Amino acid sequence: MIQRKVSIILENKPGALVRVVGLFHQRGYNIESLHVDPVNDLTEYKYVEKNLNIKLKKGEVSHLIISTTVNDNLLRQILRQINKLIDVLIAEEVK
């Protein structure tokens, strides 16, 4: 198994981050590193707007990157679980 990075765009509001972090523990996955920032420069996030057919405003969403060591099946399951969270716009693997 190798370390994978998961990129998550989520609503920048109280309680959103802890739902993602809590899910890792709840489902028995380990977080090896975690970085989160509000998205103020939207230029690299056009894909979110395009995929969801929405318009983002500065600071409205956060970008969370989590590293975890899992196999392909588990990674797919993690991404599906995270994408199911109501406050998450997009979760995907960073290739």
Added chain:
Amino acid sequence: MKLAGNDILIQSLINEDVEYIFGYPGGAALHIYDAIFKQNKMEHILVRHEQGATHAADGYARATGKPGVVLVTSGPGATNAITGIATAFMDSIPMVVISGQVAKHLIGTDAFQETDMIGISRPIVKHSFTVESAENIPEIVKQAFYIATSGRPGPVVIDVPKDTTAPDKLFEFNYPNKVNIRSYSPPIDPEKNQIERAVEAIISSEKPVIYAGGGAINSNASSELIKLNEILDFPVTNTLMGLGVYPATDPRFLGMLGMHGTYQANMAMHNADLIIAIGARFDDRITNTPKLFAPNAKIIHFDVDHSSVSKIIEANIAVFGQVKNSLNEIIKLCELKKEMINTKKISSWKNQIEEWKKSHGLNHDMYLENSDDSTIMPQAVVQHVYNITKGKAFVTSDVGQHQMFAAQYYHFDEPRKWINSGGLGTMGFGLPSAMGVKLAFPNDEVVCITGEGSIQMCIQELSTCTQYNLPIKIININNEALGMVKQWQDMNYGGRHSESTYQSSLPNFIELVESYGHVGIKIEKNSDLKSQLERAFSLKDKLVFVDVYVDPDEHVYPMLVAPNGSLKDMWLDKETKT
């Protein structure tokens, strides 16, 4: 129209067509309770413990398909609701739970009856909200009901700090008629190519089984499932949560599968070359050891929840969407290609299943035994209840042996009639959930099949039944022990009954229920069983508690051999293993 926060909350619920709200008042919820007092569109049901409120709302939701609504206060009110929220979460039941909270300026100060309800409930809710201001209440309520009922349903918590419901601050009230959550869009219609692939797999199958679960009930897809199988003519099994979604008296129905499933259902699953999973999630009570599960089967999985597919068992074909919509699509295509179904091969597959049923199927005639030379068998009690209610009753249950006997021997022909805690396995669920069902369907027979262990976990709700005149029939299958625990101890722990009996400490249930104003009937002899049960059901306007003393040594069979067994590995009785 200008309203205060407490009235805004209640008006929002009324706008959602809420007819019953199950709850218990307390300090942080008192503004809200005052708003309830001032209206007459929605009835509040005062339970005796918040767990009862959540289960009652849950029973109401399961029976009607509409969301159950709960109101509790902060602190212990909120924590007492947790078991019921977790129960609804595990079984994907739509529920909205409103919890009072201390005023915003007190949050984080360890104030009286303060608890972090959002934090405590987070792993067992579909979503949760904290009200920041009364102005946000309508939008939050709208979103909460939408989230609770759409996609894969589930419970939603709204935590309401007391100051946001203060009666002296007025706000403009406009209830939104549309809801849009940009980060949430559950699948509705299936992809066409997945439907085509599914039909190809269907027409090339020789040993197919349809395996339908609670998701098919949540999607109200029972008539679509029946219609599909009029074309396919395949054997069908249901999960514990799915009972009733396919008529149990249909000759193609194999009974329940899994841990205590029928021999023919488990054997058919194990030997199938195609499993069509419809709103079922391959729970560990179904698969036994996943590596050994149905070794030769191709899997088609219909589900609304991406994360349920290929979680335990890899699906060859995944059909995402509302199960009802997906079935409608596949019906159209199957109709066109039905001539290509391999009826000849499938006919010999069905003969094989029929032989399995003949060799080790359940005995549905145990009710014929009426000699006092033998003790009452719990299975016979369920069979009598089935006969007397003509299979039409709503049946709630608690958890344990009686639950499995009810699932095995009451033949449900319609969805939403069998109400039980399948996922979480919550003892105490039966009586309060029956209250929710009875309120929703006052003219229907509502039976709670329980045991003397489970009933005592929420027995305080007998008082609620008195207050609201709920003539439920409670069948207490009394084996004077925690039967399922004892069965496992018999089978796996050398018969050492560690803490599974009560040392003659059981109450006199008859006197107990009579003190609440109900009727109690005690049955100890086989020869009384039928007539006394008939008497209980003839007392239409009374809650009747039937305390039936059954064989304390009886076990539930079949039972999957675990660990390391497959679906074909079953105990068939105390001595026989397949």
